[in-house]
Every structure is written in structure tokens, then in C-alpha cells.
Amino acid sequence: MKIIPCSACPLRALPLFHPHSGTELALIESLKKNQIAVEAEHSVIREGQTAAPLYTLLSGWAFRFKTLSDGRRQILNFLLPGDFIGVQQKMGDASAHGVDALSDVTLCVFRRDALWELHRATPELGFNVTWLTAHEESVVDDTLLSVGRRSAEERIATLLIVLFKRVAALLPDGGAARGVPFPLTQQHIADGLGLSLVHTNKTLRKLARRGLHRIEGGYLKLLDVTALARLADLYGDGRPATRPLI
Amino acid sequence: MKIIPCSACPLRALPLFHPHSGTELALIESLKKNQIAVEAEHSVIREGQTAAPLYTLLSGWAFRFKTLSDGRRQILNFLLPGDFIGVQQKMGDASAHGVDALSDVTLCVFRRDALWELHRATPELGFNVTWLTAHEESVVDDTLLSVGRRSAEERIATLLIVLFKRVAALLPDGGAARGVPFPLTQQHIADGLGLSLVHTNKTLRKLARRGLHRIEGGYLKLLDVTALARLADLYGDGRPATRPLI
DNA sequence: CGACGTGTTGATCTCTCTCAATTAGAGTGG
């Protein structure tokens, strides 16, 4: 695999990300240690792992999760290209959650002290990191609202809309044509929403039969956004459009 | 109400918080704009409010929450003295969650650009803020695991232990004597765990009748931590003991 | 003393889980 220099990072081209000065890019690049590939289904960070490095997801999907000792698993959030991995664990601390690759992924690996260096050298980027972290928390907040207070139908409608939008923002055509790539299995959806696999399947089918969405060949297409949004109790739209990169 | 200078902040004395240099304290104090009191049950930040300032909880309890349009409420996490309020909303953005006072509280009010100033002037403190934010996220992660995958009994046991420890860390005697102050109503517990009020009450009673805990006169005492921890599926102990202030 | 908020408890009701089986598709080896 070729290591991509940050200056040529494909993510930079996306309107979703902030532009950066040459100095900033140089700094980021100097902190980048490596670039690795992880196959689908494999672990990126194990629960309880110590001294995990800091990653950035360059391509593919991943997810953060926690498990109980008897195996029950809760997916905390899904990770898309551009997302950070590993800010949570204070350096030298055990990771409180695991991270698994959902599809084949490539990751940028940063020095463990990259976070601190970033803050020290460019407060601007440090501030962005704070904001990004706060933003990820708000994603988890949304899921918690779903899992705690929405019915199965509502949870699934919400997830479909939110994920669709996140993925669409990374695509040139915004998923207008075929919909957006959607590598989740129903087990992932179930674990992300605190539902059983069977009930997830039945609910998903019900919504599909009603013509609200279609998942096929690894693609998700929303067929009736209005109905989905009504179920999800999403007001107008409500999701940020821009965020800082790294 | 007297405005307390940061140099005399009572929180600084607690072993839980990091020591700070005089320069850092001076900076923090220069960013502090005011100090306000909010009565129990009153709102600190409304859902959707724009341009909310940055607060720090000086005394009392509060909580972050989100609601659906039909009134269903999910409490995202409980806030104790020393916690930040309002880092999430990007300046000038609408707050994605509300914050209510649970008991009478006093808050330090900071300039809206305090976060940025902190990063700019002292990367060290900026870094702390990033870490604190990540830490708060991990608290929400834990709750999401509970709400998504634990039974009612397990959720309540988990909440009691986690809250007890957080509060105890702020007390001189660690709650050894009477237990710890516990101003939550059962409705708060229910909304924090994604349960109905009635079921929360029944489960709470069941645990109390089994002699696992006692809630009385606004105090919580854990009577059988082992049993509670077994229910909660908490490994050894697992919670940080130190964190940076501001 | 009546109103109200919080806590309790009993009686249903139902959404979601668990258990079981079947189908469909991809990959493998002979």
C-alpha cells in the first residue's frame, strides 16, 4: 500500500472538510507515523488495550463498541472516513471501548503524542480537535436518545436517515443515484440500537414493505424521507455540514 | 452571592483535580465573566438555545438531556461540581441538548470565546479540555451500554455505583459515614436509564429490599457493593481518579 | 385543609426477546 501524504489526502478535496494552511498540513504530516490496512471484521483497537495509537480513518467503515462479560455488545457509533479513532484513551490508559473494522479500511497512524503536539504547535488545530470530540459526543447523545426513548421502528428510521446523511456528505453525488454504500449487517444495526437481531429484521422489513427505504446489494436508498423523518421525530434537518479535518 | 476568585476555588482543594500554576489560574480567572445561581428544577440552557455561554458547575447537581417532540425525555448524563457545561455547542450554534439544574446550583460563567482563548494562550489547558470532553463522552458511552444492553436491574445497579463513586470523590470522607448526597427523584433515574417511572420504582424497591442499597433523606448509601457490582457487570473498579480542572 | 409532588403497589397490556426453522447467496472442494 502506498502511503498518501497528507497534502494529497483525498478527504481534503471534500467540501465537508475545512481547508488547511501549508504549515498545518506539514505539521499533521510530520505527526503521521504510518498507514495501515485492516480487513473487514478485524479489530483495530481491542477493549482494554493499552497504549493504542491515535488513528484517523482514511477509507472504509468502522465502529466503536463496548461489551459486557457475557457477550452482549453495544455499538457506540459508526466511524466514517475522516473520523478520529482513539482520542478517548488518555495516553497510556486502557481503552474503554473496542474499535472494529466494518469493511476493509485504511487508517492513518499517528504518534501517540500527536494530540499533544497538535495542541502545542497549533492551538487552532487543537481547538478543532476539542470541537470534533465534542461533536462525536453529540452523535452518541443522539443514539442514547434513540435507544432510551424511541420505539424500534423509530430507532431504525432515525439510524437510516442519520447514516444516510453522513455517508452522502462524503459522496460526490450525495447518493442521489443508487443511494449510499451501506456495509452494515442487521446484526450491526441491532447492536447499534439496543435491539435483538430478530426484531431488527422484522422492523426493517416492515419499513421496507411500506416503501420507506431499500437496502440492496450493499446500498441504502431512502425512498420516503418524509415518512422516515416523521417516524424519527427529526425536525427540519438538523445536522452540521462542515467540520474541521484532523 | 459573592463571586469567588478562581484562585480561591473550593474545587481546587480536592485531590480529584490537578494543580495549576499561577499563570494558568490568572488566565482562567480573566476569562471568567460572572457567577450565577440557578434554582433546582430551573433551566440552565434550553434545548435549541443559541449562543449559550460556557459554564462550569461550581456547586450543586445538574443534568444534560434531550427530548422528543411528544415530551419523551432522555437524560444524557448528570453533572457534578467541576463539570463543564456547553462545550458541545460550537460557538454561535444551537445547543443540541438542554441543561437543567437538579438541585440549587451555582455556575461560573465564562466568555463565549473562553474555549478558544484557553487553547490559544495555554495549549496545556486546551489539551486538558480536549481530554475532559473525551472523558465526558466515555461517560455517555457507558450509559449507552447500559440502556442498550442491560436489564432494568442491571442498569440501576450500575447507575448507583457509578454515581456514588463520582460523588464520593468530591467528599472529604468519601461518603463513608452517611453515604453521599443524592438529590435525584425516581423520575430522573428513569429518564437517565430509559425506563418508565413505575418500573424504576419497582426495581429500586426490589434492590433495596434485598439490602443492596438505601436511599433516604436525600442520601444514597451502598450496603452491598459486591452484589451491586456483580449486577452491574463492573470488573474490578474501573474509573479514573484524577482529571484536570478547567 | 386541600393541592401537589414523589413514592408505592397491583393489574393488565404489549412491544420486544428468545427459540426454532427455513431460505438465499457466496465460497470451496471434488
Next chain:
DNA sequence: CCACTCTAATTGAGAGAGATCAACACGTCG
């Protein structure tokens, strides 16, 4: 090209944790 295997998706049936509905107890407060 076909049996064999594995995983993901489906569907039906029965069971159960937790929700909803209804009352009542108790303390505080105006």
C-alpha cells in the same frame, strides 16, 4: 457442475421484561 458449508436474512410462535393505567400513601406547603 454439483454437493457441502457458512453467513446473513426471514418468518412464525410463544414467553417475558417492562410499559401503561389506576389507586393510594405521605409529606410539604400555601
